[in-house]
Amino acid sequence: MTFIDVRRLLTTTGVLAALALLLTPQVAAADGDEGTDRAYDFVRQAIALIVNTPGDMEGIEDKVGDALEAPDASQVRMPLVERAEQALEGGDLHQVRALLERSLGARVHLGSDEPAPIGQPARPTGMDSGTVAALDPRPGRNGFNGGDWIILALSAAAGLGGVALSLRLRPRRLPHPGPGPVR
Amino acid sequence: MKPKLNTHEAPAAVERRRWGHRALDTIDDRLGIKAVQYPVPAHANTISYSLGGLTAVALLILTVTGIALAQFYNPDPTAANQSVRDIVDNIYLGRWVRGLHFWAAEAMYVLAILHLLRIYVTGSYKRPREANWLVGVAMFALIIGALFTGTVLKWDQEGFEALAHNLELGRLLGGLGFWFSDSFSEGVPIVVRLYVAHVAIIPGLILALFALHALLVKYHKISPRPDNPTESGEPAEPFTHHLRHIGALGLVLLGGLGVLAVLFPPGIGATPVEGIEVTRPRWMFWWMFTLENWVGLSGILWGAAALFALLVALPFLDHNRRRYWRQRPVAMILGALVLVAIIVLTVLEAVSTPAQHL
Numbered sequence: 185m186t187f188i189d190v191r192r193l194l195t196t197t198g199v200l201a202a203l204a205l206l207l208t209p210q211v212a213a214a215d216g217d218e219g220t221d222r223a224y225d226f227v228r229q230a231i232a233l234i235v236n237t238p239g240d241m242e243g244i245e246d247k248v249g250d251a252l253e254a255p256d257a258s259q260v261r262m263p264l265v266e267r268a269e270q271a272l273e274g275g276d277l278h279q280v281r282a283l284l285e286r287s288l289g290a291r292v293h294l295g296s297d298e299p300a301p302i303g304q305p306a307r308p309t310g311m312d313s314g315t316v317a318a319l320d321p322r323p324g325r326n327g328f329n330g331g332d333w334i335i336l337a338l339s340a341a342a343g344l345g346g347v348a349l350s351l352r353l354r355p356r357r358l359p360h361p362g363p364g365p366v367r
Numbered sequence: 368m369k370p371k372l373n374t375h376e377a378p379a380a381v382e383r384r385r386w387g388h389r390a391l392d393t394i395d396d397r398l399g400i401k402a403v404q405y406p407v408p409a410h411a412n413t414i415s416y417s418l419g420g421l422t423a424v425a426l427l428i429l430t431v432t433g434i435a436l437a438q439f440y441n442p443d444p445t446a447a448n449q450s451v452r453d454i455v456d457n458i459y460l461g462r463w464v465r466g467l468h469f470w471a472a473e474a475m476y477v478l479a480i481l482h483l484l485r486i487y488v489t490g491s492y493k494r495p496r497e498a499n500w501l502v503g504v505a506m507f508a509l510i511i512g513a514l515f516t517g518t519v520l521k522w523d524q525e526g527f528e529a530l531a532h533n534l535e536l537g538r539l540l541g542g543l544g545f546w547f548s549d550s551f552s553e554g555v556p557i558v559v560r561l562y563v564a565h566v567a568i569i570p571g572l573i574l575a576l577f578a579l580h581a582l583l584v585k586y587h588k589i590s591p592r593p594d595n596p597t598e599s600g601e602p603a604e605p606f607t608h609h610l611r612h613i614g615a616l617g618l619v620l621l622g623g624l625g626v627l628a629v630l631f632p633p634g635i636g637a638t639p640v641e642g643i644e645v646t647r648p649r650w651m652f653w654w655m656f657t658l659e660n661w662v663g664l665s666g667i668l669w670g671a672a673a674l675f676a677l678l679v680a681l682p683f684l685d686h687n688r689r690r691y692w693r694q695r696p697v698a699m700i701l702g703a704l705v706l707v708a709i710i711v712l713t714v715l716e717a718v719s720t721p722a723q724h725l
Contacts, residue, residue, distance in 0.1 A: 220642060225641070225642060228640045228641075228642075229640055229641075229642045229643050231640070232524065232637060232639075232640035232643050232645075233643060233645065235637040236524050236636070236637050236643070236645045236646065237645045240645070243643075310549030310550070310553060310555075310556065310557055311530070311531070311534060311549040311556075311557055311641070312444060312556065312641075313444060313522075313527055313638070313639040313640055313641050314443070314444030314445035314446075314447075314522075314556070314638075315444075315445075315448075315638040315639055315640050318524070318637040318638045318639070318640050319448065319449075319637055319638045320637060321523065321524075321634060321635065321636045321637045322452060322455070322634050322635050323634045324462075324466070324631060324632035324633050324634040325630075325631075325632050331460075332463075332629050335460075335463050335625065335628075335629050336625075336626060336629045336630070338625070339621075339622050339623075339624075339625025339626045339628075339629065340622060340625075340626055341622070342618055342621055342622035342625065343618070343619050343621070343622020343623050343625070343626065344622065345618055345622070346615050346616065346617070346618025346619030346620070346621070346622055347619055349614075349615035349618065350612070350615040350616050350619060352615075353412070353608075353611060353612045353615050354412070354612075355409045355410065355412040355413060356409070356602075358409060358410050358413070358592075358595070358601055359595060359599065359600035359601055360594050360595060361594070361595050361597075361599055361600070362594055362595075363593055363594055363596065363689065363690070363691035363693075363694060
């Protein structure tokens with residue numbers, strides 16, 4: 185009884201491996217961290233970390249520190265970044281974020297319902313994110329309203345109707361004579 | 368064939384039926400729609416043999432909701448995230464339609480995997496159905512592509528990081544990764560190109576392959592059950608009954624997804640910023656990201672390439688003519704090992720903290 189042709193398996197694997205090696209001439213690029221020397225980028229990253237991972241104080245401190253040491257300080261009001269660093273020592277992330285946003289000339293956030301755009305970024309191309317100061321993430325749901333209940337009831341009714349129809353249309357008992365000889 | 372008349376029916380009802388049949392015959396003369404009444408074995412109407420049809424229903428829901436969302440989505444990077452927020456907040460039924468689209472995508476992925484597993488377990492990829500297996504594998508790859516591009520389009524930190532990974536993978540592929548390069552079409556934001564892929568290129572290819580898939584199913588006939596290869600004692604039914612059955616199951620799917628869309632609508636993350644890596648990808652990609660944690664970015668490429676190489680090679684490697692699972696221990700054990708490996712890698716990513724790779 186032959187189940188898997190081992191020789192074919194090895195040959196196929198070998199051919200695929202060789203192909204893959206041929207097609208991967210830039211493996212060194214895997215960790216290609218295209219670093220920035222712009223305080224502007226570091227400040228944006230610091231704001232994004234506050235928004236996404238507010239518990240990562242070390243990461244936020246690093247980014248604010250990088251911004252202060254960055255050789256290119258254009259488009260950033262550095263005194264505000266310095267004040268943000270002091271506020272960070274006090275643990276007031278709300279104030280840190282507001283100061284960093286103001287340092288970019290962005291409008292200060294008000295909460296998760298903040299309308300965009302905050303500031304006017306340059307026209308993005310390629311892989312530019314188009315974000316100046318990150319908006320807060322939004323949860324999927326903030327409570328139920330009457331419309332939600334109606335849609336919920338209609339969806340449930342459709343599902344139950346489908347179940348009833350499926351049961352009505354289900355195939356009758358099928359014969360199971362066994363696998364039989366190989367054909 | 369003349370329509371069967373019920374002698375107890377009122378003359379008006381009989382006349383209506385006659386009119387209906389005449390109308391159907393008239394249309395059939397022009398379009399040949401009765402051709403879809405070809406016989407299929409009764410087991411085609413079991414749930415396990417209806418998974419492909421249900422995947423198609425999920426695709427239909429995705430298409431309809433996608434068309435609706437496309438009216439309000441703006442792929443410009445400065446506006447994309449906000450336009451999704453606007454769909455949720457300011458468009459009538461927007462939150463629900465987006466939720467339905469999100470959950471239908473999850474359902475399509477899961478149903479496609481279940482369909483693929485059914486084909487594997489029942490050995491339906493074997494001669495003469497190898498080509499249709501390959502078509503199915505290609506469709507599965509396209510579904511993953513649609514999931515990926517859909518993730519990117521919401522243009523939050525998670526989607527942006529997924530795209531950044533993909534760009535690096537494009538570099539790893541050398542010349543083959545040219546499309547995933549921001550220098551390929553300078554001046555056009557890459558999210559715009561991904562939007563075109565998500566709404567036109569990928570669905571177009573899926574639909575073309577789906578047509579081929581369905582034609583090949585008809586040509587080779589629905590594979591017999593391994594425990595009844597001669598289909599002895601099994602009645603045949605018109606394919607239209609199968610469609611009716613898929614429609615009923617599809618209604619269950621639509622209702623379930625509708626409930627999920629109300630109870631658990633997807634959120635949207637913070638607007639993206641370059642240079643940080645703080646999110647986790649969608650769960651279906653987790654197993655590849657565990658490999659990335661172990662061996663670096665190339666782990667994603669190698670993992671995906673290995674899985675799809677196995678899927679493509681399967682019908683050409685497996686020469687056991689038997690289709691009943693108990694008579695295919697090697698194939699069953701190997702399949703289970705691959706499945707367990709993917710599940711373990713997925714769980715490992717679930718319990719890990721997102722790490723910086725780029």
